[in-house]
Amino acid sequence: MVTDYLLLIIPSLAVMGGAWWAGRSGQPQGARRRLLLLLAGAVLLVALLAALIWFNPYGRSISSSLAAFGLLPVLVALFVLLLNRPAQWLGLWRSDRLLLSILLILLLVAFGWLYAAQPSTFWLVVGLTASFGVVWWLGTRPGLALPMVVRGIALVCIFLGGGGWLILPGMLAPEWLRIGLSIAAGLSMVLCIFLAAALLYAALRNGLPLQRRHALPRLALGFFLVLGSAYYILWDGIWSSAHARAFEDHWPFAQFLFSLLAGLVIFFLLRGRLRLAGPGFTVFVTAVYFIALSAGWRISAFAITERRAERLEAALQAYYQDQGQYPAQLGDLTPRYQRLFLPPVVVSVGGWCYQGSGDAYRLGYVSGEFTYSESEFFTQIYSQSGDPDQGEWDCETLVRRLQAGGILY
Secondary structure (H helix, E strand, O other): OHHHHHHHOHHHHHHHHHHHHHHHOOOOOOHHHHHHHHHHHHHHHHHHHHHHHHOOOOOOOHHHOHHHHHHHHHHHHHHHHHHOOHHHHHHHHHHOHHHHHHHHHHHHHHHHHHHHHOHHHHHHHHHHHHHHHHHHHHHHOOOOHHHHHHHHHHHHHHHHHOOOOOOOOOOOOOHHHHHHHHHHHHHHHHHHHHHHHHHHHHHHOOOOOOOHHHHHHHHHHHHHHHHHHHHHHHHHHHHHHHOOOOHHHHOOHHHHHHHHHHHHHHHHHOOHHHHHHHHHHHHHHHHHHHHHHHHHHOOOHHHHHHHHHHHHHHHHHHHHHHHOOOOOOHHHHOOOOOOOOOOOOOOOOOOOEEEEEOOEEEEEEEEEEEOOOOEEEEEEEEEEEOOOOOOOOHHHHHHHHHHHOOOOO
16 A cells, blocks of 8 residues: 555656756746646646546446556646636636637547546546635635635535534435435545645745744644544444454545645745655655544443443433432433433444433443454444333444445444
């Protein structure tokens, strides 16, 4: 896997090396020439990406081609740079209309080939370019109010859909709700990477020495954005460890590509030694995510669930001592006996199984035994007193659904 990461950065290193050499060679690099080179490079990269997918011996899919994945951040970075120069485009259209028209036609042909090779990769390039462009504009405009709002929304999505510290949807909640939260958390993590990169560039674009009043708040906000988004990776490690997944299968591969893309844009836009902030950003983000994944891998979801069940059991007993009976539902414990119900985290569906009436109660959750390729689910009773027989448990219904397959856990 380390070799795979090294192979992915070869196109980016080649492009950065060429840009660094051009900047130090002393040759004049006018705006017109730079724009034409960027556009020609984009045409060649789109065609090369389409060819790598079209002639892929494992099938027409980017997912089985490291070379294609390595081209992706370079290609999107070029498009972001091209879209960042609207005034230069207008001037180039006036002075080199024929040449520009030829390049644009060739770009459309290359995009058509890419779409024919794999439509999902075509839309991935378009979606990443559009999303990065919008987030870059948000992060580099004057003021921090809008980035702060975006940060808050993104982190809320990550904390709701990316882990088990907060309350998850109920165990019988619609599948679309849980999938939607998971998608929102993943997209928010990508947004955090892009926004942190934009804030870093905005802090450094005026050169050294830094204007502290302007730069330090942006650097701090970007730093906490990366740390906050690492929460998603932390819980990916916890779930993966509980379900006996392979550690290598959950390396932050996609996040590395996104940070590489952002680092390339920073590298191209800054000058001199400040360009090193681009690859430095990629290294920092990747390191934070690796640390988060490793930390999550060492945390036991079963132990977390036991501790939470112990606190819930203590609240039930306190209620019984005061009221002389067990609550009919767990909601009766709030807010006096239990302010927040942290869910069990063996499976990501969430929710406690509880039945209670008079002197009897039963508390449990859905657990399981997992190997890399197989899983077996069952209802784990944590504590019980008497026989509160009130029909079938929600947990029993969920276990049947999990055993039947087709539900994320």
